[in-house]
Amino acid sequence: MRTDPLSYLDRELEQLREQGLYRTLRVLESEQQSTSIFDGRSVVNLSSNNYLGLTTHPKLRQKAIEAIEQFGVGSGAVRSIAGTMAMHLELERRLAEFKHTEAVVVFQSGFSSNAGTVAAILTRDDAIISDELNHASIIDGARLSRATIKVYPHGDADAARRILADLPSSQRKLLITDGVFSMDGDVGPLPALCDAAEAYGAIMMVDDAHASGVFGRHGRGTVDHFDLHGRVDVQVGTLSKAFGAVGGYVAGSRALIEFLYHRARPFLFSTSHPPSVTASCLAALDLLLEEPALIERLWENTRFFKAGLTAHGFDTGASASPITPVIVGDGARAMQFSDQLFAAGVFAQGIAFPTVKKDRARVRTIVSAAHTRAELQFALDAFGRVGRQMGIIA
Ligand SMILES: Cc1ncc(COP(=O)(O)O)c(C=O)c1O
Numbered sequence: 001m002r003t004d005p006l007s008y009l010d011r012e013l014e015q016l017r018e019q020g021l022y023r024t025l026r027v028l029e030s031e032q033q034s035t036s037i038f039d040g041r042s043v044v045n046l047s048s049n050n051y052l053g054l055t056t057h058p059k060l061r062q063k064a065i066e067a068i069e070q071f072g073v074g075s076g077a078v079r080s081i082a083g084t085m086a087m088h089l090e091l092e093r094r095l096a097e098f099k100h101t102e103a104v105v106v107f108q109s110g111f112s113s114n115a116g117t118v119a120a121i122l123t124r125d126d127a128i129i130s131d132e133l134n135h136a137s138i139i140d141g142a143r144l145s146r147a148t149i150k151v152y153p154h155g156d157a158d159a160a161r162r163i164l165a166d167l168p169s170s171q172r173k174l175l176i177t178d179g180v181f182s183m184d185g186d187v188g189p190l191p192a193l194c195d196a197a198e199a200y201g202a203i204m205m206v207d208d209a210h211a212s213g214v215f216g217r218h219g220r221g222t223v224d225h226f227d228l229h230g231r232v233d234v235q236v237g238t239l240s241k242a243f244g245a246v247g248g249y250v251a252g253s254r255a256l257i258e259f260l261y262h263r264a265r266p267f268l269f270s271t272s273h274p275p276s277v278t279a280s281c282l283a284a285l286d287l288l289l290e291e292p293a294l295i296e297r298l299w300e301n302t303r304f305f306k307a308g309l310t311a312h313g314f315d316t317g318a319s320a321s322p323i324t325p326v327i328v329g330d331g332a333r334a335m336q337f338s339d340q341l342f343a344a345g346v347f348a349q350g351i352a353f354p355t356v357k358k359d360r361a362r363v364r365t366i367v368s369a370a371h372t373r374a375e376l377q378f379a380l381d382a383f384g385r386v387g388r389q390m391g392i393i394a
Helices: 007-018 058-071 086-099 110-121 136-145 157-166 190-199 254-263 265-269 275-290 293-312 331-343 373-389
Strands: 035-038 041-045 103-107 127-131 148-152 173-178 203-207 234-238 248-252 323-329 349-351 361-366
Touching (some): 041 373, 058 275, 086 234, 086 275, 103 110, 103 265, 110 136, 110 173, 110 203, 110 234, 110 254, 127 136, 127 157, 136 148, 136 173, 148 157, 157 173, 157 190, 190 203, 248 254, 254 265, 275 293, 293 373, 323 331, 331 361, 331 373
Parallel strands (some): 127 148, 173 203, 203 234
Antiparallel strands (some): 035 041, 234 248
Protein backbone atom coordinates (compact mmCIF):
# COMPACT_ATOMS: atom_id res chain seq x y z
CA MET A 1 0.00 0.00 0.00
CA ARG A 2 1.19 3.51 -0.79
CA THR A 3 2.19 5.53 2.26
CA ASP A 4 0.90 9.10 2.23
CA PRO A 5 3.90 11.34 1.46
CA LEU A 6 1.96 14.26 2.93
CA SER A 7 1.47 12.61 6.35
CA TYR A 8 3.96 15.05 7.89
CA LEU A 9 1.29 17.73 7.45
CA ASP A 10 -0.94 15.91 9.96
CA ARG A 11 1.87 16.18 12.50
CA GLU A 12 2.30 19.89 11.73
CA LEU A 13 -1.42 20.45 12.22
CA GLU A 14 -1.32 18.50 15.49
CA GLN A 15 1.42 20.81 16.71
CA LEU A 16 -0.68 23.85 15.85
CA ARG A 17 -3.53 22.35 17.89
CA GLU A 18 -1.23 21.70 20.85
CA GLN A 19 0.02 25.30 20.70
CA GLY A 20 -3.53 26.66 20.58
CA LEU A 21 -2.82 28.17 17.14
CA TYR A 22 -5.13 25.99 15.05
CA ARG A 23 -7.74 28.17 13.36
CA THR A 24 -11.20 27.35 12.12
CA LEU A 25 -12.50 29.77 9.51
CA ARG A 26 -15.45 31.89 10.48
CA VAL A 27 -18.08 31.60 7.76
CA LEU A 28 -19.89 34.68 6.45
CA GLU A 29 -23.50 33.76 5.75
CA SER A 30 -24.79 37.17 4.71
CA GLU A 31 -23.45 40.14 2.79
CA GLN A 32 -20.25 41.73 4.09
CA GLN A 33 -21.80 44.57 6.05
CA SER A 34 -21.39 46.51 9.30
CA THR A 35 -23.55 43.90 11.00
CA SER A 36 -23.23 40.49 9.35
CA ILE A 37 -24.06 36.88 10.06
CA PHE A 38 -20.99 34.78 10.79
CA ASP A 39 -21.32 31.14 11.89
CA GLY A 40 -25.08 31.61 12.28
CA ARG A 41 -24.73 34.60 14.59
CA SER A 42 -25.54 38.24 13.86
CA VAL A 43 -22.52 40.29 14.99
CA VAL A 44 -21.24 43.84 14.68
CA ASN A 45 -18.51 43.34 12.13
CA LEU A 46 -15.17 44.92 13.13
CA SER A 47 -13.07 42.53 11.04
CA SER A 48 -13.62 43.58 7.45
CA ASN A 49 -11.51 45.91 5.29
CA ASN A 50 -14.72 47.17 3.70
CA TYR A 51 -13.84 50.71 4.88
CA LEU A 52 -16.51 52.57 2.95
CA GLY A 53 -19.21 49.91 2.91
CA LEU A 54 -18.88 49.57 -0.87
CA THR A 55 -19.04 45.74 -1.02
CA THR A 56 -22.83 46.04 -1.15
CA HIS A 57 -23.26 49.54 -2.61
CA PRO A 58 -26.16 49.68 -5.11
CA LYS A 59 -24.10 51.53 -7.74
CA LEU A 60 -21.29 48.94 -7.70
CA ARG A 61 -23.82 46.11 -7.82
CA GLN A 62 -25.62 47.69 -10.74
CA LYS A 63 -22.43 48.26 -12.75
CA ALA A 64 -21.28 44.69 -12.06
CA ILE A 65 -24.61 43.28 -13.26
CA GLU A 66 -24.57 45.43 -16.39
CA ALA A 67 -20.99 44.32 -17.16
CA ILE A 68 -21.95 40.66 -16.80
CA GLU A 69 -24.93 41.17 -19.10
CA GLN A 70 -22.81 42.94 -21.71
CA PHE A 71 -19.51 41.03 -21.47
CA GLY A 72 -20.11 37.75 -19.59
CA VAL A 73 -18.44 36.50 -16.43
CA GLY A 74 -14.78 36.13 -17.38
CA SER A 75 -12.05 37.79 -19.43
CA GLY A 76 -10.84 34.42 -20.68
CA ALA A 77 -7.12 35.13 -20.95
CA VAL A 78 -4.11 36.83 -19.41
CA ARG A 79 -3.67 40.52 -20.13
CA SER A 80 -0.75 40.00 -22.52
CA ILE A 81 -2.63 37.56 -24.80
CA ALA A 82 -6.37 38.09 -25.29
CA GLY A 83 -7.43 39.29 -21.83
CA THR A 84 -7.10 43.07 -22.11
CA MET A 85 -10.56 44.62 -22.40
CA ALA A 86 -11.29 48.28 -23.11
CA MET A 87 -12.64 48.63 -19.58
CA HIS A 88 -9.32 47.37 -18.11
CA LEU A 89 -7.55 50.20 -19.91
CA GLU A 90 -10.22 52.68 -18.88
CA LEU A 91 -9.73 51.74 -15.21
CA GLU A 92 -5.95 52.14 -15.54
CA ARG A 93 -6.33 55.52 -17.20
CA ARG A 94 -8.82 56.72 -14.58
CA LEU A 95 -6.64 55.48 -11.69
CA ALA A 96 -3.56 57.23 -13.14
CA GLU A 97 -5.53 60.48 -13.32
CA PHE A 98 -6.76 59.92 -9.74
CA LYS A 99 -3.25 59.24 -8.42
CA HIS A 100 -1.65 62.09 -10.41
CA THR A 101 0.85 59.70 -12.02
CA GLU A 102 1.72 59.07 -15.66
CA ALA A 103 0.32 55.56 -15.74
CA VAL A 104 -1.18 52.64 -13.78
CA VAL A 105 -1.23 48.87 -14.20
CA VAL A 106 -3.97 46.87 -12.50
CA PHE A 107 -3.20 43.44 -11.04
CA GLN A 108 -5.51 40.68 -9.82
CA SER A 109 -4.83 41.59 -6.17
CA GLY A 110 -2.83 43.88 -3.94
CA PHE A 111 -0.71 40.86 -3.11
CA SER A 112 0.26 40.27 -6.73
CA SER A 113 0.85 44.01 -7.24
CA ASN A 114 3.49 44.08 -4.51
CA ALA A 115 5.04 40.68 -5.12
CA GLY A 116 4.95 40.99 -8.92
CA THR A 117 6.45 44.46 -8.96
CA VAL A 118 9.25 44.02 -6.44
CA ALA A 119 10.27 40.74 -8.11
CA ALA A 120 10.20 42.34 -11.59
CA ILE A 121 12.14 45.54 -11.02
CA LEU A 122 15.05 44.13 -8.96
CA THR A 123 17.72 41.51 -9.53
CA ARG A 124 20.14 39.53 -7.36
CA ASP A 125 22.66 42.39 -7.60
CA ASP A 126 20.30 44.89 -5.95
CA ALA A 127 19.30 45.69 -2.35
CA ILE A 128 15.90 46.08 -0.70
CA ILE A 129 15.59 48.13 2.48
CA SER A 130 12.33 47.08 4.08
CA ASP A 131 10.39 47.92 7.30
CA GLU A 132 10.27 44.91 9.63
CA LEU A 133 6.45 44.99 9.64
CA ASN A 134 5.96 45.28 5.87
CA HIS A 135 3.27 43.07 4.38
CA ALA A 136 3.92 39.43 3.42
CA SER A 137 3.48 40.25 -0.28
CA ILE A 138 6.46 42.63 -0.10
CA ILE A 139 8.54 40.01 1.66
CA ASP A 140 7.63 37.38 -0.95
CA GLY A 141 8.40 39.76 -3.83
CA ALA A 142 11.74 40.60 -2.23
CA ARG A 143 12.61 36.89 -1.93
CA LEU A 144 11.57 36.22 -5.52
CA SER A 145 13.78 39.05 -6.77
CA ARG A 146 16.83 37.43 -5.07
CA ALA A 147 18.04 40.89 -4.11
CA THR A 148 19.79 41.35 -0.75
CA ILE A 149 17.13 42.11 1.87
CA LYS A 150 17.99 44.56 4.66
CA VAL A 151 15.30 44.98 7.30
CA TYR A 152 15.07 48.12 9.43
CA PRO A 153 13.22 48.38 12.79
CA HIS A 154 9.57 49.33 12.40
CA GLY A 155 9.02 52.95 11.45
CA ASP A 156 12.67 53.89 12.00
CA ALA A 157 13.63 56.15 9.09
CA ASP A 158 17.04 56.93 10.66
CA ALA A 159 17.88 53.22 10.70
CA ALA A 160 16.79 52.95 7.05
CA ARG A 161 19.07 55.88 6.23
CA ARG A 162 22.03 54.22 8.01
CA ILE A 163 21.50 51.03 5.98
CA LEU A 164 21.38 53.05 2.76
CA ALA A 165 24.57 54.89 3.73
CA ASP A 166 26.43 51.60 4.26
CA LEU A 167 25.56 50.17 0.85
CA PRO A 168 27.82 50.78 -2.16
CA SER A 169 26.70 53.90 -4.00
CA SER A 170 26.78 51.98 -7.29
CA GLN A 171 24.26 49.38 -6.04
CA ARG A 172 20.60 49.77 -7.05
CA LYS A 173 18.41 50.13 -3.96
CA LEU A 174 14.69 49.98 -3.22
CA LEU A 175 13.37 51.56 -0.01
CA ILE A 176 9.94 50.17 0.75
CA THR A 177 7.28 50.74 3.40
CA ASP A 178 3.62 50.17 3.97
CA GLY A 179 1.69 53.45 4.03
CA VAL A 180 -0.60 52.12 6.78
CA PHE A 181 0.50 48.99 8.65
CA SER A 182 -2.20 46.38 8.66
CA MET A 183 -1.81 45.00 12.19
CA ASP A 184 -1.12 48.22 14.12
CA GLY A 185 -2.92 50.80 12.02
CA ASP A 186 0.03 53.19 12.29
CA VAL A 187 1.36 55.24 9.39
CA GLY A 188 4.87 54.90 7.93
CA PRO A 189 7.24 57.92 8.25
CA LEU A 190 6.95 58.70 4.56
CA PRO A 191 8.48 62.21 4.43
CA ALA A 192 11.65 61.08 6.26
CA LEU A 193 11.88 57.94 4.13
CA CYS A 194 11.56 60.00 0.94
CA ASP A 195 14.39 62.26 2.18
CA ALA A 196 16.56 59.20 2.82
CA ALA A 197 15.74 57.62 -0.55
CA GLU A 198 16.60 60.86 -2.34
CA ALA A 199 19.85 61.31 -0.41
CA TYR A 200 21.08 57.87 -1.53
CA GLY A 201 19.45 57.60 -4.95
CA ALA A 202 17.11 54.77 -3.89
CA ILE A 203 13.84 53.88 -5.59
CA MET A 204 11.02 54.80 -3.17
CA MET A 205 8.02 52.44 -2.99
CA VAL A 206 4.89 52.65 -0.82
CA ASP A 207 2.27 49.93 -0.35
CA ASP A 208 -0.93 51.91 0.25
CA ALA A 209 -3.30 48.94 0.55
CA HIS A 210 -4.95 50.24 3.73
CA ALA A 211 -4.69 53.90 2.72
CA SER A 212 -6.45 53.55 -0.65
CA GLY A 213 -9.86 55.18 -0.28
CA VAL A 214 -9.02 56.14 3.32
CA PHE A 215 -6.13 58.67 3.45
CA GLY A 216 -5.48 61.74 1.29
CA ARG A 217 -7.90 63.87 -0.70
CA HIS A 218 -10.76 61.67 -1.98
CA GLY A 219 -8.83 58.64 -0.69
CA ARG A 220 -5.77 59.06 -2.90
CA GLY A 221 -3.54 57.53 -0.21
CA THR A 222 -0.66 58.49 2.04
CA VAL A 223 1.44 60.04 -0.73
CA ASP A 224 -1.32 62.60 -1.20
CA HIS A 225 -1.88 62.85 2.59
CA PHE A 226 1.79 63.89 3.09
CA ASP A 227 1.87 65.85 -0.19
CA LEU A 228 4.72 63.75 -1.57
CA HIS A 229 3.61 63.71 -5.19
CA GLY A 230 6.58 63.14 -7.49
CA ARG A 231 8.77 61.77 -4.66
CA VAL A 232 7.47 58.18 -4.53
CA ASP A 233 8.45 56.17 -7.59
CA VAL A 234 6.19 53.18 -7.07
CA GLN A 235 2.78 53.41 -5.40
CA VAL A 236 0.70 50.29 -4.79
CA GLY A 237 -3.00 50.49 -3.99
CA THR A 238 -5.74 47.91 -3.53
CA LEU A 239 -9.17 47.61 -5.01
CA SER A 240 -9.98 44.86 -2.46
CA LYS A 241 -10.52 46.95 0.63
CA ALA A 242 -12.11 50.43 0.51
CA PHE A 243 -12.93 49.94 -3.18
CA GLY A 244 -15.16 47.04 -2.17
CA ALA A 245 -14.25 44.56 -4.94
CA VAL A 246 -10.87 42.90 -5.55
CA GLY A 247 -7.58 43.80 -7.18
CA GLY A 248 -4.53 45.97 -6.84
CA TYR A 249 -2.62 48.47 -8.90
CA VAL A 250 0.76 50.08 -9.34
CA ALA A 251 0.93 53.80 -10.12
CA GLY A 252 4.09 55.46 -11.41
CA SER A 253 5.95 56.57 -14.50
CA ARG A 254 4.96 55.39 -17.99
CA ALA A 255 8.30 53.52 -18.24
CA LEU A 256 7.63 51.66 -14.97
CA ILE A 257 4.17 50.60 -16.10
CA GLU A 258 5.30 49.55 -19.57
CA PHE A 259 8.12 47.54 -18.02
CA LEU A 260 5.61 45.79 -15.71
CA TYR A 261 3.41 45.04 -18.75
CA HIS A 262 6.46 43.14 -20.11
CA ARG A 263 7.98 41.62 -16.99
CA ALA A 264 5.54 41.37 -14.05
CA ARG A 265 4.72 37.70 -13.78
CA PRO A 266 1.14 38.00 -12.37
CA PHE A 267 0.36 40.29 -15.33
CA LEU A 268 1.86 37.87 -17.86
CA PHE A 269 0.81 34.55 -16.40
CA SER A 270 -2.53 34.97 -14.61
CA THR A 271 -5.95 35.75 -16.06
CA SER A 272 -7.17 39.34 -15.83
CA HIS A 273 -10.16 40.59 -13.86
CA PRO A 274 -13.65 39.59 -14.93
CA PRO A 275 -15.71 42.48 -16.36
CA SER A 276 -17.89 42.69 -13.23
CA VAL A 277 -14.86 43.43 -11.03
CA THR A 278 -13.51 46.13 -13.31
CA ALA A 279 -16.92 47.76 -13.67
CA SER A 280 -17.35 47.78 -9.87
CA CYS A 281 -13.93 49.39 -9.43
CA LEU A 282 -14.81 52.13 -11.93
CA ALA A 283 -18.02 52.77 -9.99
CA ALA A 284 -16.08 52.88 -6.71
CA LEU A 285 -13.73 55.47 -8.18
CA ASP A 286 -16.71 57.60 -9.24
CA LEU A 287 -18.07 57.40 -5.69
CA LEU A 288 -14.75 58.46 -4.14
CA LEU A 289 -14.73 61.54 -6.35
CA GLU A 290 -18.43 62.36 -6.04
CA GLU A 291 -19.14 61.52 -2.40
CA PRO A 292 -16.32 62.69 -0.12
CA ALA A 293 -18.85 62.46 2.74
CA LEU A 294 -18.25 58.69 2.73
CA ILE A 295 -14.63 59.15 3.77
CA GLU A 296 -15.58 61.87 6.27
CA ARG A 297 -18.02 59.43 7.88
CA LEU A 298 -15.32 56.77 8.08
CA TRP A 299 -13.06 59.17 9.98
CA GLU A 300 -15.87 60.39 12.28
CA ASN A 301 -16.60 56.77 13.17
CA THR A 302 -12.90 56.10 13.63
CA ARG A 303 -12.52 59.01 16.07
CA PHE A 304 -15.66 58.00 18.00
CA PHE A 305 -14.60 54.36 18.34
CA LYS A 306 -10.99 55.08 19.28
CA ALA A 307 -12.12 57.59 21.92
CA GLY A 308 -14.46 54.95 23.38
CA LEU A 309 -11.73 52.30 23.58
CA THR A 310 -9.33 54.78 25.17
CA ALA A 311 -11.97 55.88 27.69
CA HIS A 312 -12.32 52.22 28.73
CA GLY A 313 -8.57 52.17 29.38
CA PHE A 314 -7.50 49.79 26.58
CA ASP A 315 -4.01 49.88 25.07
CA THR A 316 -4.57 50.79 21.40
CA GLY A 317 -0.91 51.16 20.43
CA ALA A 318 0.16 53.76 17.89
CA SER A 319 -2.80 53.55 15.53
CA ALA A 320 -3.59 56.59 13.40
CA SER A 321 -6.08 54.95 11.04
CA PRO A 322 -9.44 53.11 11.14
CA ILE A 323 -7.47 49.97 12.13
CA THR A 324 -7.29 50.00 15.92
CA PRO A 325 -5.60 47.12 17.74
CA VAL A 326 -6.65 46.37 21.31
CA ILE A 327 -3.41 44.96 22.68
CA VAL A 328 -3.73 42.20 25.23
CA GLY A 329 -0.21 40.66 25.25
CA ASP A 330 -0.60 36.90 25.54
CA GLY A 331 -1.76 35.01 22.43
CA ALA A 332 -4.18 32.59 24.10
CA ARG A 333 -5.76 35.48 26.05
CA ALA A 334 -6.24 37.50 22.86
CA MET A 335 -7.99 34.55 21.22
CA GLN A 336 -10.19 34.09 24.30
CA PHE A 337 -11.01 37.81 24.29
CA SER A 338 -12.04 37.58 20.64
CA ASP A 339 -14.20 34.49 21.31
CA GLN A 340 -15.97 36.13 24.24
CA LEU A 341 -16.59 39.29 22.23
CA PHE A 342 -18.08 37.12 19.49
CA ALA A 343 -20.39 35.48 22.03
CA ALA A 344 -21.38 39.01 23.08
CA GLY A 345 -22.25 39.92 19.46
CA VAL A 346 -19.02 41.56 18.23
CA PHE A 347 -16.61 40.12 15.67
CA ALA A 348 -13.08 41.44 16.26
CA GLN A 349 -10.36 39.07 15.08
CA GLY A 350 -7.77 37.80 17.57
CA ILE A 351 -4.23 38.07 16.19
CA ALA A 352 -1.23 36.34 17.73
CA PHE A 353 2.32 35.16 16.96
CA PRO A 354 3.66 34.73 14.29
CA THR A 355 1.53 37.50 12.70
CA VAL A 356 2.54 39.85 15.55
CA LYS A 357 5.28 39.65 18.22
CA LYS A 358 4.69 37.07 20.99
CA ASP A 359 3.92 39.62 23.72
CA ARG A 360 1.85 41.93 21.45
CA ALA A 361 -1.16 39.68 20.71
CA ARG A 362 -4.35 41.65 20.22
CA VAL A 363 -7.81 41.78 18.87
CA ARG A 364 -7.90 43.99 15.82
CA THR A 365 -10.81 46.31 15.11
CA ILE A 366 -11.65 48.05 11.85
CA VAL A 367 -14.53 50.49 11.68
CA SER A 368 -16.20 51.52 8.45
CA ALA A 369 -18.26 54.41 7.14
CA ALA A 370 -21.24 52.05 7.18
CA HIS A 371 -21.28 51.49 10.96
CA THR A 372 -24.02 53.35 12.77
CA ARG A 373 -23.33 55.03 16.09
CA ALA A 374 -25.63 52.45 17.71
CA GLU A 375 -23.53 49.58 16.33
CA LEU A 376 -20.29 51.18 17.49
CA GLN A 377 -21.73 51.94 20.95
CA PHE A 378 -22.96 48.33 21.21
CA ALA A 379 -19.44 47.14 20.36
CA LEU A 380 -17.82 49.55 22.85
CA ASP A 381 -20.16 48.35 25.62
CA ALA A 382 -19.26 44.73 24.82
CA PHE A 383 -15.53 45.56 24.84
CA GLY A 384 -15.91 47.24 28.24
CA ARG A 385 -17.93 44.40 29.76
CA VAL A 386 -15.79 41.54 28.45
CA GLY A 387 -12.54 43.45 29.04
CA ARG A 388 -13.44 43.97 32.72
CA GLN A 389 -14.61 40.37 33.16
CA MET A 390 -11.27 39.14 31.81
CA GLY A 391 -9.24 41.63 33.84
CA ILE A 392 -7.82 43.30 30.72
CA ILE A 393 -9.05 46.66 32.00
CA ALA A 394 -9.85 47.70 35.57
C1 LIG B 1 -0.50 46.06 3.78
C2 LIG B 1 -1.15 45.17 2.77
N1 LIG B 1 -0.63 45.11 1.53
C3 LIG B 1 -1.19 44.33 0.58
C4 LIG B 1 -2.29 43.55 0.84
C5 LIG B 1 -2.84 42.67 -0.22
O1 LIG B 1 -4.00 43.19 -0.77
P1 LIG B 1 -5.08 42.23 -1.47
O2 LIG B 1 -5.97 41.74 -0.39
O3 LIG B 1 -5.73 43.11 -2.46
O4 LIG B 1 -4.31 41.11 -2.12
C6 LIG B 1 -2.87 43.60 2.11
C7 LIG B 1 -4.12 42.85 2.40
O5 LIG B 1 -4.30 41.86 2.87
C8 LIG B 1 -2.28 44.40 3.10
O6 LIG B 1 -2.77 44.44 4.34
